Amino acid sequence: MKRLIGARGADIADVLDRAKPDEAAAIVERLPLEDAVKAFDQPGIDCAPAILSRVPRALAADLLNAMSSDRTAEVFRSLDEPARGELLSAVAPDVRATIERLLHYPASSAASIMTTEFVAVPSDWTIAQVLDHIRMVERSRETVYSVYVVDPAENTLIQAVTLRRLLSGDPDAGVLSAAPERAPVTIEPLAGREEAMRLIAKYDLLAIPLVDEQGHIQGIVTVDDVIDAMVKQQTAQVQRFGGVEALDVPYLRLGFGAMIRKRAGWLCVLFVSEMLTASAMQGFEGELERAIVLTLFIPLIMSSGGNSGSQATSLIIRALALREVTLKDWWRVALREIPTGLTLGVCLGVIGIVRITLWQRLGFYNYGPHWQLVALTVGTALVGIVTFGSLTGSMLPFALRRLGFDPASASAPFVATLVDVTGLVIYFGVAAAILHGTLL
Amino acid sequence: MKRLIGARGADIADVLDRAKPDEAAAIVERLPLEDAVKAFDQPGIDCAPAILSRVPRALAADLLNAMSSDRTAEVFRSLDEPARGELLSAVAPDVRATIERLLHYPASSAASIMTTEFVAVPSDWTIAQVLDHIRMVERSRETVYSVYVVDPAENTLIQAVTLRRLLSGDPDAGVLSAAPERAPVTIEPLAGREEAMRLIAKYDLLAIPLVDEQGHIQGIVTVDDVIDAMVKQQTAQVQRFGGVEALDVPYLRLGFGAMIRKRAGWLCVLFVSEMLTASAMQGFEGELERAIVLTLFIPLIMSSGGNSGSQATSLIIRALALREVTLKDWWRVALREIPTGLTLGVCLGVIGIVRITLWQRLGFYNYGPHWQLVALTVGTALVGIVTFGSLTGSMLPFALRRLGFDPASASAPFVATLVDVTGLVIYFGVAAAILHGTLL
Numbered sequence: 054m055k056r057l058i059g060a061r062g063a064d065i066a067d068v069l070d071r072a073k074p075d076e077a078a079a080i081v082e083r084l085p086l087e088d089a090v091k092a093f094d095q096p097g098i099d100c101a102p103a104i105l106s107r108v109p110r111a112l113a114a115d116l117l118n119a120m121s122s123d124r125t126a127e128v129f130r131s132l133d134e135p136a137r138g139e140l141l142s143a144v145a146p147d148v149r150a151t152i153e154r155l156l157h158y159p160a161s162s163a164a165s166i167m168t169t170e171f172v173a174v175p176s177d178w179t180i181a182q183v184l185d186h187i188r189m190v191e192r193s194r195e196t197v198y199s200v201y202v203v204d205p206a207e208n209t210l211i212q213a214v215t216l217r218r219l220l221s222g223d224p225d226a227g228v229l230s231a232a233p234e235r236a237p238v239t240i241e242p243l244a245g246r247e248e249a250m251r252l253i254a255k256y257d258l259l260a261i262p263l264v265d266e267q268g269h270i271q272g273i274v275t276v277d278d279v280i281d282a283m284v285k286q287q288t289a290q291v292q293r294f295g296g297v298e299a300l301d302v303p304y305l306r307l308g309f310g311a312m313i314r315k316r317a318g319w320l321c322v323l324f325v326s327e328m329l330t331a332s333a334m335q336g337f338e339g340e341l342e343r344a345i346v347l348t349l350f351i352p353l354i355m356s357s358g359g360n361s362g363s364q365a366t367s368l369i370i371r372a373l374a375l376r377e378v379t380l381k382d383w384w385r386v387a388l389r390e391i392p393t394g395l396t397l398g399v400c401l402g403v404i405g406i407v408r409i410t411l412w413q414r415l416g417f418y419n420y421g422p423h424w425q426l427v428a429l430t431v432g433t434a435l436v437g438i439v440t441f442g443s444l445t446g447s448m449l450p451f452a453l454r455r456l457g458f459d460p461a462s463a464s465a466p467f468v469a470t471l472v473d474v475t476g477l478v479i480y481f482g483v484a485a486a487i488l489h490g491t492l493l
Numbered sequence: 494m495k496r497l498i499g500a501r502g503a504d505i506a507d508v509l510d511r512a513k514p515d516e517a518a519a520i521v522e523r524l525p526l527e528d529a530v531k532a533f534d535q536p537g538i539d540c541a542p543a544i545l546s547r548v549p550r551a552l553a554a555d556l557l558n559a560m561s562s563d564r565t566a567e568v569f570r571s572l573d574e575p576a577r578g579e580l581l582s583a584v585a586p587d588v589r590a591t592i593e594r595l596l597h598y599p600a601s602s603a604a605s606i607m608t609t610e611f612v613a614v615p616s617d618w619t620i621a622q623v624l625d626h627i628r629m630v631e632r633s634r635e636t637v638y639s640v641y642v643v644d645p646a647e648n649t650l651i652q653a654v655t656l657r658r659l660l661s662g663d664p665d666a667g668v669l670s671a672a673p674e675r676a677p678v679t680i681e682p683l684a685g686r687e688e689a690m691r692l693i694a695k696y697d698l699l700a701i702p703l704v705d706e707q708g709h710i711q712g713i714v715t716v717d718d719v720i721d722a723m724v725k726q727q728t729a730q731v732q733r734f735g736g737v738e739a740l741d742v743p744y745l746r747l748g749f750g751a752m753i754r755k756r757a758g759w760l761c762v763l764f765v766s767e768m769l770t771a772s773a774m775q776g777f778e779g780e781l782e783r784a785i786v787l788t789l790f791i792p793l794i795m796s797s798g799g800n801s802g803s804q805a806t807s808l809i810i811r812a813l814a815l816r817e818v819t820l821k822d823w824w825r826v827a828l829r830e831i832p833t834g835l836t837l838g839v840c841l842g843v844i845g846i847v848r849i850t851l852w853q854r855l856g857f858y859n860y861g862p863h864w865q866l867v868a869l870t871v872g873t874a875l876v877g878i879v880t881f882g883s884l885t886g887s888m889l890p891f892a893l894r895r896l897g898f899d900p901a902s903a904s905a906p907f908v909a910t911l912v913d914v915t916g917l918v919i920y921f922g923v924a925a926a927i928l929h930g931t932l933l
């Protein structure tokens with residue numbers, strides 16, 4: 054407890070996040086308000102809603118009044134009724150008005166992580182006036198390094214100036230003398246969080262203003278919120294690619310029931326889809342009975358299709374996320390993936406044929422009198438399946454985006470399942486063509 | 494061309510990155526030096542080494558002299574001889590010394606992305622003196638928002654103060670009056686880039702100082718470099734999880750040969766490992782001949798093991814990366830994954846049994862006189878395989894870290910391959926136990 058007093062916000066937040074909710078609430082009750090606020094202002098803290106619904110109402114109100122507005126709104130977003138309504142009526146009227154305005158925006162919008170605590174000054178001020186103003190309001194602003202210059206009459210955004218340029222400018226000159234030549238990078242309040250993230254990353258900004266259609270700044274998104282959002286996004290992306298719903302909370306903190314729910318959904322969907330393989334195999338029952346030797350390579354061949362598909366999907370998911378390719382580039386990608394898949398398929402096919410030949414010649418296994426034809430079947434099927442896997446895997450993220458889904462919802466297991474049934478059909482089709490009149 | 498003059502650095506960098514190297518070099522030759530430098534200072538630019546080895550030596554030297562030191566070092570890292578040596582001898586002596594110092598650090602270290610252009614002031618200065626100093630050096634520093642206060646005699650780091658606190662402080666007071674109570678967050682120069690990333694993200698820093706054993710600041714890592722490193726890391730992580738080597742360049746810019754190399758390696762390794770499934774199947778040849786019906790469910794059962802493994806691996810890779818779990822938590826994870834896997838396995842097993850029963854009863858397919866036992870075999874095997882998949886998938890990242898590899902090198906195809914052979918053994922083991930005396 055003692056070591057928490059005066060500690061860094063992120064470290065206090067860590068301790069609170071690791072404690073059980075009741076313990077965390079007890080810690081917050083004994084912490085100086087200033088330290089608790091520091092912790093609650095961390096974008097990374099997860100336990101704030103749980104704590105606020107446990108501590109005395111008056112303390113909760115004090116905390117919420119002192120927190121930065123973006124964090125307060127984020128907390129309200131995860132609070133359930135009745136705690137939400139009760140706390141909302143307990144906070145100061147101006148804080149309540151801000152929260153209600155922020156809650157109005159959808160959770161995926163840039164506006165949902167914006168803060169309203171920024172510095173805006175009229176364009177007819179001098180640099181000295183602006184610096185004086187900053188000195189006065191510094192404590193209550195999330196950032197003062199970007200200062201927004203607005204039209205004195207219309208209150209519309211004209212320019213963004215950095216504190217460093219203000220500081221080295223002539224104090225008696227107008228504030229716009231410290232402005233860059235170009236208009237500031239802005240974003241609409243309803244644009245996605247990802248877009249705010251992308252622009253801040255691309256233009257190395259410390260903050261980006263959210264400007265509505267009338268040209269008024271609604272708030273700003275700061276770089277620390279963006280970094281936090283990026284870490285969360287990265288986790289969600291890897292988890293979804295692995296075929297799990299994004300957990301949203303640390304692995305060890307998620308309850309057993311919730312863990313099952315996050316995993317069972319996709320697992321069952323994939324399982325039911327994969328049942329088509331059983332149906333496909335039933336369709337080839339005759340071939341299977343006549344040529345048991347073919348079954349030996351089913352797992353090998355199917356997994357190769359899934360693996361090449363998973364590779365292609367991971368490449369295209371990121372290329373789309375980074376805007377290296379866009380929806381209209383699908384055919385350029387397809388034209389790359391077909392020769393790539395063919396080449397990779399030939400590599401695997403050759404290895405497969407060498408393996409069968411070696412085993413046969415060295416006497417490890419007897420693939421029957423037509424073993425050369427079996428080897429040829431396996432090799433040819435691999436070329437077809439790897440090509441099909443690469444093509445399907447690369448087209449899936451495009452298809453998802455075209456249908457309005459997030460391309461990143463394409464997971465490795467999803468691609469493998471898509472490729473598996475077709476893989477079987479290709480394998481038995483090739484077998485029928487090559488082994489007709491001998492084994493089949 | 495015209496629209497590039499005076500454009501934002503990131504936008505110029507975009508154009509250069511999309512052009513062919515020779516065209517990009519021609520553009521740079523015609524751009525004002527200031528604009529070219531802005532573009533080359535972008536952490537996201539990929540084409541700088543290619544351009545610098547194509548433009549006239551004098552221009553290349555001018556560019557390198559004017560770029561920020563972290564970017565210059567990054568460029569030299571990707572230059573090959575003889576261009577590297579020639580350019581190094583062409584730059585100004587002080588720039589050369591800095592580059593040589595930075596190149597000394599390994600590419601994965603935090604120091605490799607540090608800049609030496611930061612503001613350091615002795616602790617006996619007043620705030621007014623510091624502000625005057627900042628005004629003077631502002632143009633040549635990557636950031637002035639964090640100011641490092643050093644011991645006047647020893648030159649060791651004492652404190653980090655922010656410009657916002659300096660600005661609102663008393664000008665005549667000592668610089669340390671604007672410092673926070675706590676010592677600054679620092680990092681060793683040889684610590685990993687990821688560690689710098691983690692600390693900046695956690696403590697919402699704009700920069701972190703790299704301090705050597707003697708307490709001297711070697712440089713700072715700024716938030717814009719960290720964001721860029723995070724985006725690159727995210728891409729590499731998704732790609733590796735998909736079973737590809739990290740591409741490091743945009744999808745459409747990677748040559749055909751390089752694309753094959755990045756994908757064929759893992760694909761061949763996985764293929765060769767997966768050949769064990771063929772060997773396993775050969776071992777069960779007798780069973781397969783007697784009970785062809787068993788082969789129908791092989792793809793279904795194997796993919797379920799792979800899918801549950803892929804889920805568990807993705808969860809643990811991120812939990813380890815975010816330090817939600819550490820190496821010593823492996824048994825806690827194992828104790829969670831076993832009941833989770835059992836529950837998920839029962840879900841799939843029940844669906845599987847229902848499917849077989851329905852098909853049999855509705856007359857879609859005849860699984861033979863012992864169809865109840867076949868259904869029981871499939872259901873029981875699914876429980877075993879999903880449990881084994883979840884456990885293996887969750888333990889794999891721990892095993893990799895224990896062996897000194899990056900846990901994130903565990904890919905979905907890798908896990909699936911690991912699980913496949915054991916999956917077959919479990920399936921045929923269960924079949925032998927349940928069907929002994931009937932089908933087998």
